[in-house]
Amino acid sequence: MTTETTGGLGAVVAKLLPSPSPIRFVDDGGEPVDEHGGYRPPPDELLVQAYEAMVLGRRFDAQATALARQGRIAAFPSSVGQEACQAGAALALRPGDWLFPTYRDSGALLSRGVDPLDVLAPVRGHRHCGYDPYAHRCAPMSTPLATQAPHGTGLAVAARWKGTDEVALVLLGDGATSEGDFHEALNFAAVFRAPVVFLVQNNRYAISVPLSQQSAAPSLAYKGIGYGVRAEQVDGNDAVAVLSVLAEAVDHARAGLGPMLVEAHTYRMGPHTSADDPTRYRDEAEVASWRGRDPVERLRAYLRRRGLLDDAAEAAVTARAEALAAGVRAGVAHDAHVAPTDIIDHVYAAAPAFLAEQRAALLSELDAGGEGAR
Amino acid sequence: MTTSRPALVSPGASAGSAEPARDARARAAGPGAAPDTAGSQPRSAPAVSMAGALNRALRDAMAADERVLVLGEDVGRLGGVFRVTDGLRAAFGERRCFDTPLAEAGIVGFAVGMAMYGLRPVVELQFDAFAYPAFEQVVSHVAKLGARTGGRVRPSMVLRIPYGGGVGAVEHHSDSSEAYYAHTAGLKVVTPATVTDAYSLLRDAIDDPDPVVFLEPKRLYWSRSPVDLPVRAEPLGQAALRRAGRDVTVVTYGPTVPLALEAAQVAAGYGWDVEVVDLRSIVPFDDDTVVASVRRTGRCVVLHEAQGFAGVGAEIAARVQERCFHSLAAPVLRVTGWDVPYPAPKLEHHHQPSVARILDAFERLQWDDEPDARWLADT
Ligand SMILES: Cc1ncc(C[n+]2csc(CCOP(=O)(O)OP(=O)(O)O)c2C)c(N)n1
Ligand SMILES: [Mg+2]
Numbered sequence: 001m002t003t004e005t006t007g008g009l010g011a012v013v014a015k016l017l018p019s020p021s022p023i024r025f026v027d028d029g030g031e032p033v034d035e036h037g038g039y040r041p042p043p044d045e046l047l048v049q050a051y052e053a054m055v056l057g058r059r060f061d062a063q064a065t066a067l068a069r070q071g072r073i074a075a076f077p078s079s080v081g082q083e084a085c086q087a088g089a090a091l092a093l094r095p096g097d098w099l100f101p102t103y104r105d106s107g108a109l110l111s112r113g114v115d116p117l118d119v120l121a122p123v124r125g126h127r128h129c130g131y132d133p134y135a136h137r138c139a140p141m142s143t144p145l146a147t148q149a150p151h152g153t154g155l156a157v158a159a160r161w162k163g164t165d166e167v168a169l170v171l172l173g174d175g176a177t178s179e180g181d182f183h184e185a186l187n188f189a190a191v192f193r194a195p196v197v198f199l200v201q202n203n204r205y206a207i208s209v210p211l212s213q214q215s216a217a218p219s220l221a222y223k224g225i226g227y228g229v230r231a232e233q234v235d236g237n238d239a240v241a242v243l244s245v246l247a248e249a250v251d252h253a254r255a256g257l258g259p260m261l262v263e264a265h266t267y268r269m270g271p272h273t274s275a276d277d278p279t280r281y282r283d284e285a286e287v288a289s290w291r292g293r294d295p296v297e298r299l300r301a302y303l304r305r306r307g308l309l310d311d312a313a314e315a316a317v318t319a320r321a322e323a324l325a326a327g328v329r330a331g332v333a334h335d336a337h338v339a340p341t342d343i344i345d346h347v348y349a350a351a352p353a354f355l356a357e358q359r360a361a362l363l364s365e366l367d368a369g370g371e372g373a374r
Numbered sequence: 375m376t377t378s379r380p381a382l383v384s385p386g387a388s389a390g391s392a393e394p395a396r397d398a399r400a401r402a403a404g405p406g407a408a409p410d411t412a413g414s415q416p417r418s419a420p421a422v423s424m425a426g427a428l429n430r431a432l433r434d435a436m437a438a439d440e441r442v443l444v445l446g447e448d449v450g451r452l453g454g455v456f457r458v459t460d461g462l463r464a465a466f467g468e469r470r471c472f473d474t475p476l477a478e479a480g481i482v483g484f485a486v487g488m489a490m491y492g493l494r495p496v497v498e499l500q501f502d503a504f505a506y507p508a509f510e511q512v513v514s515h516v517a518k519l520g521a522r523t524g525g526r527v528r529p530s531m532v533l534r535i536p537y538g539g540g541v542g543a544v545e546h547h548s549d550s551s552e553a554y555y556a557h558t559a560g561l562k563v564v565t566p567a568t569v570t571d572a573y574s575l576l577r578d579a580i581d582d583p584d585p586v587v588f589l590e591p592k593r594l595y596w597s598r599s600p601v602d603l604p605v606r607a608e609p610l611g612q613a614a615l616r617r618a619g620r621d622v623t624v625v626t627y628g629p630t631v632p633l634a635l636e637a638a639q640v641a642a643g644y645g646w647d648v649e650v651v652d653l654r655s656i657v658p659f660d661d662d663t664v665v666a667s668v669r670r671t672g673r674c675v676v677l678h679e680a681q682g683f684a685g686v687g688a689e690i691a692a693r694v695q696e697r698c699f700h701s702l703a704a705p706v707l708r709v710t711g712w713d714v715p716y717p718a719p720k721l722e723h724h725h726q727p728s729v730a731r732i733l734d735a736f737e738r739l740q741w742d743d744e745p746d747a748r749w750l751a752d753t
Contacts, residue, residue, distance in 0.1 A: 074544055074719060103544075125720035128545040143546045144503060145476060175476040180507065208452035209473045281451040340724040343717040354683070358712045362724060365731065 018221035018233040022265050025240035028293045030301025042243040044308055046091060050239050051303055052317045053087035054296050057107030059321035060116055063328045064106070064123070068274035072332055073123040075276075077104045081269030084239035084295035085201045087111050088264075089169055092197075092246035098159075098168040100139045100152040104201075105171050112138055116324060117331040126338045146176040149185030149198060156189075156196040156253070167253045168196045169246075175206025177220050186227040189259035197249040198229075198261045201236060203268035208281035221263035229261050236264025237295040240302065267293070340366060410570040410599045419600040424572045428458045428534075428590065430603045431576035432496065436466050439494065442580055444471040446481060446498030446534075455500060456536055456595055478504060482511035482533065486519070489529040489585075496580060502537040503546035509554070516585045517560030532579045533587050537565075538629045538679055540593035540726060542719040548592075549716055550680030552628075555587040556656045556689070562610070563656040565589040567631035569599040570607050571614075571654055578610035586610075591629035613660035615667065619649035622739060623667040625690050626677040627653040630727060634677055637732035646736050656686055664690070665697045672703040673739045679726055682710035704740040705749075 024035040042050075061078050068076040079086055086107030093099060093112070101108055106119045114131045121130025122141065129140035139155075142148035152170035159166040176182055177200055189196050200220050204211045217223055224231030230252065234245040242264055249260035267290040271278045278287075303309035344351065344359045351359060422430075436442045444459055450473040453460030462471035474481050478499055485495035499505035505512075512533065519527045539548030555563045562584050566572040572590070579586035608614055616631060617638050624634045631652045638648035651667050653660065668674045674694050676687040691706040709732050711725045738746050 074542060122544045122718070125542065125544075125718055127718050143544065144506070178475040178477045178480070180477060180479055206447070206476050207455070208448045208450075209476065213473055214475050280453070335720070338718075338721060340721060343714050343721050343725055344712060347714050355713055362712065365728075365734075366724075368730065 013225065016225050016228065016230045018219060018224075018231045018263070022233045022235040023241045023245050024235040024238050025244060026238045026298060026302045028237075028298060030298050030305060032302070036241065036244065039241070039244040039248055042240060042247060044306070046243060047240060047299070047303060048308055048313075050084075050087045050091055050243060051296075051299050051309065052320070053091065053107075053111040054083035054239065054299065055317050056321050056324055057083050057086050057110055058296055059325050060110055060119075060328065061107065063325040064120060065270070065274055067329070067332055068123065073120060074125055075273040076123050077106075077273045078268075078270035079104050079107050081267045081290065081295065082201055082203060082236065083107060084242045084299070085171075085199065085236050085264045085266055088239060088242035088246050089171055089199055091243060092250050093167065093169055096137065096164070096166050097250070098137045098139065098152065098155055098166065100148040100155075100168060100170040101141050102145075102148070102171055102173065102176075103141050103143050104173065105141065108171065109136075109138055109141070112136055114138060116328050117336075120328070120332065121336075124332060124336060126336045127342075146172060146179035146181040146185070148172075149176075149182050150188060152198075153185045153189045153192070153194045153196050153259070156194040156259075157192045160193075160195050160256070165254050166195070167250050168194075169250070170196060170198045172198060172200045173206060174200060174202040174204065174211055174220060175209065175214055176200075177223055178206075178214055183223070183227075186224065186229050186259070186261065190228040193256065193258040195253040195256065196259045197246065197253050198259065199246065199249075200261070200263045201266055202263050203236075203266050205268050205272070205278075205282070207272045207276065208278075210282070219263055221261060224261040229259050230257075231261040231263070233263040233265065236266030237293050237298060239295055239299040266295070410568045410601055419602040421598040422569050422601045422603060423596050423598050424566070424569050424590070425456055425458050425595040427569045427572040427601065427603060428576055429460055429462075431573045431580075432459065432462060433465065434604055435496075435577055435580040436462065436470055439580075440470075441492060441494045442496060443469065443488070443493060444496045444498065445474050445485065447474065447476055447500050449473060449498050454498060456590075456592070458534070458590070458595075459498065478506075478508035479511050482508040482516065485531050486511065486515050486529050489531045490519075490527055494530055494532075494580060496532045496534060499533060499535045501547050502535055502549035502551045505533070505535050505551065508533075512555070512561070512587075513558050517558045520560060520584070528583050529585050530583050531585050532576070532582075533585070534576075535587065535589050536592045536595070537589045538591050538593060539716055539722050540629065540679075542722070543592075544719065545716070548722065550629075550678065550711070552587075552589055552656055552678075553680060553685050555589075556686050560585070561657060562586040563589065564610055564654060565591060565628035565656065566654065567591065567594065567616075567628055567652050568607075569597065569601045570605050571652075573601070573603055573605055574607040575610055575654060577604070577606070582610060589628060593629050594632070597632075608654065611655050611658045611660060613651050613653045613655070613663040615649065615663070616652045617648065617650040619647040619671065621647040621649075621671055622673040622675060622736060623649045623651060623664070623671045624675050624677055624732070625651045625653065625664055625667075625694070627656060627686075628678075630677050630679055633727060633729065634732070637729045637736075640729055641733060641736055644733070644736075648736070659689075659693065661693060661697065664694060668694050668698045669701040672701055674698070674702070674706045675709060675732065675735045675739070676706060677709045677727055677732060679711050681713045682708050683713045685710055703743070704738070705746070707735045707738060709735045 090111030118130030121127040152168040156168040221231040221233040449459040687708040
């Protein structure tokens, strides 16, 4: 037994285990509920800020989905239904912290201040990553599942060893928690007491595979205990709860108490990407049941009830969302120009001779106006 | 680079070629999959897509042998992201076609265990780059078990992997990963270029005692040919001549076979009579067919989409050089993608081999018996 034994193993385990049901501050109808297990309510200004971020995120998502349907951008992975997690992840962090997003986390990137057109770069098709990861402290969106989890862990430890109080937040899906990289990252994070938070957006599907076939764990948050990682589960459609639990997790990490795993229960309202046909694997009735738990509507109702949001404020948010969408439409309308040689220029710090030779060959193909120059 | 290309002339005329080009004996190749040559398919046969032929091959193999089962991500209810496993779960039940948790190392390792127990797993790894988490299982176990156990354990299984670019996909969905597998002793590596081969090679792969990495060219999934299924072509391990020609042999496989045929058509206009060999099977490598062809033509261009450095083309060029040295009138040239990670979709065409890039290679084949000046420059 190497764990601190004050209070015995039972007490250690109790500190690490998630609460038996997801943390909630607000019910599906926007009414406050007392299911927050002692977590502190977030400040009112943060809730208003989150609301705006969620409305903008949803408008952006709808615009991107429309552009994908028109064939103007490639298949887009929508995060509709997950706005509380998206905004929550970004707002839980300070500017000096780091975010490790997946392909689905464009809402989080937007909220973190990344230019919407740069967020869309992969689906616009001209670059794999449209933004400078150092400028925004956002790693490139990760497509190979769970591979970003060890990255966030390593970066967090490096930051700690340098003496900063920076925190890394890693976003993951439910499916990704089956990958080895996720488990290895949890273990590393615990062993090195990394200031890292893993936020699992359990949207109940990995493409077509439902959670029931993905994991037999009582909750994905229970995956922390075996590694000695403190875990919590939260209603991922309750923005108040998400902000509260993430604030606690980030504080915990920042204070040097080690990593935390947070499972947010949410639902992927749309298809996996705009190229997917979810009717092949799930019932409309199931989707409909989640419509009544919409995170944006829920926060809106709560804020109005609390007198934190009025018609004028809502109108202002809507106007900003429309402006954002218009900017995206206009920006996507003309192709971002990237030189063909860009495919060669960044592979090495300086192109070795064999690659410089290929660059010259590409240029002469372009001169000749061959097919490479299409 | 293209400045010295001879003027375009009509096929059959001689221009810039040491030998006069012969009559075009080859069939014209349309876009999409290479023409299906197996048997004499009636023109009235229904047009089948490559994805459809693969689906039918799985179906027929499962019906023929109850040890055959299909597993992977989204292969069950969804029928696979490319619909190759469509309907199999409904037809054969949840123990014959099933979704696994999302973990490629786990999937392949699990399949190894099943194969050890006598089942015949056919694993779908969703995309080329998403097979990488399984690399350890593939290299250390799937490939080595036979040798490690003195032949007592043969993990007969098929790893189906959609591969290659040209479909406008976002990153990590377009890798040509064949060289990793081809380099790994103990694996067979095959890739179809025609609808007929999609069916025939997959049936062969499932029946094969050795583990087979079955690479499916994504960009040919929806290519169609009139083929009456079931159909069998040359056995696994044998290459096929897709076009006969006298001046130069293009050796290629999978997604670039149609491109080679297209280039051959264009080259005919320049007076180059091009032979196209479709390897079908990278491992085992059909030296006989390739060597016979190059000895006839005296010139060889190797074509693939994967980056060239340490690629399959390097192996082919070396084998041809070793076996055909005295028949070669020019160095064996490679036409490949550049040595870069697969580019973003809007730039992918700058990476991929094109007809122009292939014709540039033809032009450098020392038709006037003059060495390629590029190799003589005093550096
Ligand atoms: C290593 C790896 N395997 C497979 C895939 C293909 N793939 C992309 S998304 C996805 C499902 C992921 O599900 P989940 O982790 O729940 O995230 P979600 O898409 O629901 O946000 C799969 C299988 C991948 N991107 N990476
Ligand atoms: Mg999911």
